[in-house]
Amino acid sequence: MRALGRRSPRRAAGPILEVGVPIVLVTLWWAWSTRAGMIFFPPLPDILRSFRETWLAAPAGAEVLPSLERLGVGYAAAVLAGVGLGTLLGCSEAARRSADPIVQFLRGIPPPALLPFGILVFGIGDPMKVLMIAVVCLWPVLLNTIDGVGGVDPTLRETARVYGLPLVTRLTRVILPAASPQIVAGARTGLSLAIIMMVISEMVASTNGIGYSILEAQQTFRIPEMWSGILVLGVLGYLLNGLFVLLEGRLLRWHRGARALEGA
Amino acid sequence: MNTGRGLPLLEITGLAKTYGEGRGATRAIAELSFSVREGELVSVVGPSGCGKTTMLRCVAGLLVPSGGEVRLRGRPVVSPPPEMAFVFQDYSRSLMPWLSVRDNVELPLRHKRELSRRERRIRVEDAVSSVGLARHLDRYPWQLSGGMQQRVAIARALAYQPEILLMDEPFASVDAQARADLEDLVLQVQAAYGVTILFVTHDIDEAVYLSDRVVVLTRPPTTVQETVSVRLPRPRDQVSTKELPEFARLRAHVFRGIKRQMAAAPEPEAGTSGGRLPGELEARESAATGGQ
Numbered sequence: 001m002r003a004l005g006r007r008s009p010r011r012a013a014g015p016i017l018e019v020g021v022p023i024v025l026v027t028l029w030w031a032w033s034t035r036a037g038m039i040f041f042p043p044l045p046d047i048l049r050s051f052r053e054t055w056l057a058a059p060a061g062a063e064v065l066p067s068l069e070r071l072g073v074g075y076a077a078a079v080l081a082g083v084g085l086g087t088l089l090g091c092s093e094a095a096r097r098s099a100d101p102i103v104q105f106l107r108g109i110p111p112p113a114l115l116p117f118g119i120l121v122f123g124i125g126d127p128m129k130v131l132m133i134a135v136v137c138l139w140p141v142l143l144n145t146i147d148g149v150g151g152v153d154p155t156l157r158e159t160a161r162v163y164g165l166p167l168v169t170r171l172t173r174v175i176l177p178a179a180s181p182q183i184v185a186g187a188r189t190g191l192s193l194a195i196i197m198m199v200i201s202e203m204v205a206s207t208n209g210i211g212y213s214i215l216e217a218q219q220t221f222r223i224p225e226m227w228s229g230i231l232v233l234g235v236l237g238y239l240l241n242g243l244f245v246l247l248e249g250r251l252l253r254w255h256r257g258a259r260a261l262e263g264a
Numbered sequence: 265m266n267t268g269r270g271l272p273l274l275e276i277t278g279l280a281k282t283y284g285e286g287r288g289a290t291r292a293i294a295e296l297s298f299s300v301r302e303g304e305l306v307s308v309v310g311p312s313g314c315g316k317t318t319m320l321r322c323v324a325g326l327l328v329p330s331g332g333e334v335r336l337r338g339r340p341v342v343s344p345p346p347e348m349a350f351v352f353q354d355y356s357r358s359l360m361p362w363l364s365v366r367d368n369v370e371l372p373l374r375h376k377r378e379l380s381r382r383e384r385r386i387r388v389e390d391a392v393s394s395v396g397l398a399r400h401l402d403r404y405p406w407q408l409s410g411g412m413q414q415r416v417a418i419a420r421a422l423a424y425q426p427e428i429l430l431m432d433e434p435f436a437s438v439d440a441q442a443r444a445d446l447e448d449l450v451l452q453v454q455a456a457y458g459v460t461i462l463f464v465t466h467d468i469d470e471a472v473y474l475s476d477r478v479v480v481l482t483r484p485p486t487t488v489q490e491t492v493s494v495r496l497p498r499p500r501d502q503v504s505t506k507e508l509p510e511f512a513r514l515r516a517h518v519f520r521g522i523k524r525q526m527a528a529a530p531e532p533e534a535g536t537s538g539g540r541l542p543g544e545l546e547a548r549e550s551a552a553t554g555g556q
Contacts, residue, residue: 155357162350163372254362258406
């Protein structure tokens, strides 16, 4: 009863706030920017027109698709490699211990610092960008997978042993699901890093993509277009995060359920 | 009456377990030998910390003993054998929270190639029904009470159709009513599935109530103090069986045996127990009043 009473007003207010606050803020921005007459903060209607023309009109997704492709391929490669390698390392205490300092060190290197190296070795083409994105995302996924796999409850492992579960079943039905809350958390961190790296790599060395467009618009003084590119990134980040939350909700339904009951 | 039902299924000979090496070594189990015959239900009780769980894990092939051996149908056990199932004390950590009851019970059957999908499903549903959870097949373990979760773990073991079922203090963390129900469930399914059971518990009443024989262990370094045959009639019943003078006699006998062990404990331990039995060792009141 108490929990209900505490939750219901918040639940009712939630959607109103979630929709209302952004509307208010956008309206304020609109009103202020149309009146302010500042060069670097063009009127919102101009930005939106540019948004429509640049990003939604004829050459549909000409700049967005290359970016998304790099992001998708790099991110997927990182998640696969991170989970695979992390599972391998996480299963053995010795491997875990010897890998830890190395992984921690590599993770500590700010990703853009690797760009000069990437360009040197792979040039400025897509492979370089995909690789850079993948390298950046790899660490959080890898570290969290190692942690998650290493932390699987011993009773669960013994249950798998007692019932003679074969390796594949053990991995797919016991170890990986048990580690999935941590893996998903790592993948989430990786996703935001991937978007950052995508933009940076496109700004430094590219002939297309969202990052390139933003920089190009700035350099040719098309300020509304520059802003519309930033807007695109915001929308993209929001949508990808939403997608991720949706996926996470399905994948970790059991986890939330179990946790909620534990707290009750 | 029930003893001597069959041939030895499980033989434990000279089992020893020492932790650590050299001067710092701790001898947990000195020497354990006993056997379990086919169709029997044997309980193992002993003073707190006597290595009951260690012993059971060695029997299961989860832990390598320092000496002696375990044989199942004459073959030495070095890793968990396929004819054996195990019910852990901590049911909440032994069931997979991401799998439904059905999938949890089915998990150990997935790699049994000789079973068709349909046979598997029937086995799962039979096992889950036999523990009284047919209505909960598609729920998740965390949606069930502790006692129900342990039922799921038992159903999983039954569906596996082992020749021998090892149970490690399976009811230690459920409430008293659920515990009595689960004890009766064990008796029921043992009759229905004809499975041999080795049952570790710290509850003397439970041991006497369930078993054909009770193996009483000494304190560490552990050996077998005595083996008590329980000749109470079956089917047993929480009320009428526990009213029998024979039940009272047996539980008193086992109780005294363990109490002697505790009294003989060296100074520091005797100090902590203060001459009374440690909290872990308890005879349930209902039985104490019902029997005397």
